[in-house]
Amino acid sequence: MDLETVWTIASKDLRLFRRKKSIFYAVIIFPIIISIGLPGLIGYVATKASTSTAVLVGLLDSFSFFFAIIATIIPTVISSYSIVGEKVEKSLEPLLATPATDDEILLGKSLASSIPAILAVFLGATIFMILTDAVTYGKLGYLYYPNWNMALVILVIAPLSVVFSVEGNILVSARVNDVRTATQLGSLIVLPYFAIYLLSEIRLISVDTTSLFIIAAIVLVADVFLFYLSRATFRREEILTKWK
Amino acid sequence: MIDTVDLTKKFGDKTAVNGLTLHVNDGEVFGFLGPNGAGKTTTVRMLTCLISKTSGEASIGDYQVGNKNDQVKIRKMVGLLPENAGLYDDLSAYENLDFFARLYKVPEAQRKESIERFLKMLDLWDKRDQTAGTFSKGMKQKLAIARALMHDPQVLFLDEPTANLDPEASKTVRDFILELKKEKKTIFLNTHNLDEAQRICDRIGILNTKLMVVGAPETLMESLRGRRISVKLVQVNEAIVAALARTGFEKVTIEGNNLVIDVKDPEKENPGIVETIIKAGGGVQFVNDLRPTLEDVYLKLVRG
Numbered sequence A: 001m002d003l004e005t006v007w008t009i010a011s012k013d014l015r016l017f018r019r020k021k022s023i024f025y026a027v028i029i030f031p032i033i034i035s036i037g038l039p040g041l042i043g044y045v046a047t048k049a050s051t052s053t054a055v056l057v058g059l060l061d062s063f064s065f066f067f068a069i070i071a072t073i074i075p076t077v078i079s080s081y082s083i084v085g086e087k088v089e090k091s092l093e094p095l096l097a098t099p100a101t102d103d104e105i106l107l108g109k110s111l112a113s114s115i116p117a118i119l120a121v122f123l124g125a126t127i128f129m130i131l132t133d134a135v136t137y138g139k140l141g142y143l144y145y146p147n148w149n150m151a152l153v154i155l156v157i158a159p160l161s162v163v164f165s166v167e168g169n170i171l172v173s174a175r176v177n178d179v180r181t182a183t184q185l186g187s188l189i190v191l192p193y194f195a196i197y198l199l200s201e202i203r204l205i206s207v208d209t210t211s212l213f214i215i216a217a218i219v220l221v222a223d224v225f226l227f228y229l230s231r232a233t234f235r236r237e238e239i240l241t242k243w244k
Numbered sequence B: 001m002i003d004t005v006d007l008t009k010k011f012g013d014k015t016a017v018n019g020l021t022l023h024v025n026d027g028e029v030f031g032f033l034g035p036n037g038a039g040k041t042t043t044v045r046m047l048t049c050l051i052s053k054t055s056g057e058a059s060i061g062d063y064q065v066g067n068k069n070d071q072v073k074i075r076k077m078v079g080l081l082p083e084n085a086g087l088y089d090d091l092s093a094y095e096n097l098d099f100f101a102r103l104y105k106v107p108e109a110q111r112k113e114s115i116e117r118f119l120k121m122l123d124l125w126d127k128r129d130q131t132a133g134t135f136s137k138g139m140k141q142k143l144a145i146a147r148a149l150m151h152d153p154q155v156l157f158l159d160e161p162t163a164n165l166d167p168e169a170s171k172t173v174r175d176f177i178l179e180l181k182k183e184k185k186t187i188f189l190n191t192h193n194l195d196e197a198q199r200i201c202d203r204i205g206i207l208n209t210k211l212m213v214v215g216a217p218e219t220l221m222e223s224l225r226g227r228r229i230s231v232k233l234v235q236v237n238e239a240i241v242a243a244l245a246r247t248g249f250e251k252v253t254i255e256g257n258n259l260v261i262d263v264k265d266p267e268k269e270n271p272g273i274v275e276t277i278i279k280a281g282g283g284v285q286f287v288n289d290l291r292p293t294l295e296d297v298y299l300k301l302v303r304g
Helices: A003-019 A021-047 A053-064 A066-088 A092-096 A102-140 A148-173 A179-201 A209-233 A236-241 B040-047 B068-077 B093-103 B108-121 B137-149 B167-182 B194-200 B217-225 B238-246 B266-279 B294-303
Strands: B002-011 B014-024 B029-033 B055-060 B078-081 B155-159 B186-191 B203-208 B210-215 B227-233 B252-255 B258-263 B284-290
Touching: A003 A021, A003 A066, A003 A102, A003 B093, A021 A053, A021 A066, A021 A102, A053 A066, A053 A102, A053 A148, A053 A179, A066 A092, A066 A102, A066 A148, A066 A179, A092 A236, A092 B137, A102 A148, A102 A209, A148 A179, A148 A209, B002 B040, B014 B040, B014 B203, B014 B210, B029 B040, B029 B194, B040 B055, B040 B155, B040 B186, B068 B078, B078 B137, B093 B108, B093 B137, B108 B137, B137 B155, B137 B167, B167 B186, B167 B194, B186 B194, B194 B294, B203 B217, B203 B294, B210 B217, B210 B294, B217 B294, B227 B266, B238 B252, B238 B258, B238 B266, B258 B266, B266 B284
Parallel strands: B029 B186, B029 B203, B078 B155, B155 B186
Antiparallel strands: B002 B014, B002 B055, B203 B210, B227 B258, B227 B284, B252 B258
């Protein structure tokens, strides 16, 4: 595998994403809303006298998991364009005719989808932690973030989730013809994450360190499985003759 | 340069290309004609290692199509203009070419030089910073051809390069192909345009899943039905036709004031024909050579 080729493909896609306003805003706006909106909500809850410290901490742990959800949603928008967009613009065939191997193209496109998503998660999480600490310090008496759970979410689960989302979207891209459908179908990948969040909100599970390790392990296994599946899907003959 | 022996591609039960045996010489412009679904694009895709062959053999230069170790080498030595230009609309003309040149590992200095050279040749240099999405169809097609040439390939596959272009853009593209011909590049040209094939190609193959005929345009046209001439007279009458029949020209058709006569060697036979007509009282205005067109050959073969 030639990493220079991989980076050439990834940097071309990154340049295209910067110029596609819809993609640029989708990558930027969602994390900003979450990272500013959630601390606002937390600040409101924290000011209520009836809110106990335990309830507030449970809420903070659940909200931390939102960054795993963001990590799954953002690549949906990007990778839908990255692959289906090329299908729509008919630019895949010239690309496939170059000496770049299937794996180099796949990795380049995966990187291009992953890098903005991971950066957006890191940026959003940093803003979220600073603002949340600012609004909860008075109630808690200490800085809740950063902590191990948040580190686990943004450094382990978020990158694994980005990979999960990118691979899932490659599989979806093989079956659809327009970017919007790809984005909509790809968004379904986020459902298990929402399920975890909702279960944590109704206290059926707790988003503690153990749970997060288990979630990370499950996503890792899913990543490995989807990696082989997406690799089998992303073969030039399949793309040219079977992708609809 | 390009050799295929019994090359076949099947998609399930459907045979797209059936037993294609072909040789394209180094530096030759080879035209591949055929109706939609004849297997022209499939052949190009097989030869450029985009899809696998079902059976048979094919090679480009010293490399075997289908051999995993040779695939990347073949892709490096060929350039492809697919049916659709397939440019990145949000990248500039320069960025489109630069991206592909990088994928072919063209060194930076050569990359800049090639981009400038081709953009200038194709009158696109002044528009190098404009995004491809703002280009007309003709400009896009020219840019896509330049893209296929970025790594200076020995073999160029052009799939319908003038399809959907206006006459002026078609001419620019054709002239550019003729320039490449002067550079002795091997060009494999898929086209529907018979006039284009006749003007550009050294040899032509007509494909309809199976290869039906291969040859130089002139040879193909003459092989169809010998040669004919058309003699325009002041007034046609039966006495002239009868006189021609007596001198051995029995296949004569009357079309208005024209006599269409089947001949074997017009250069030798025309003086005698004219003399016979004049002796029979006819007034000759014009004598024209009626060669069968490539279209005649194509339609005869494709329609069976």
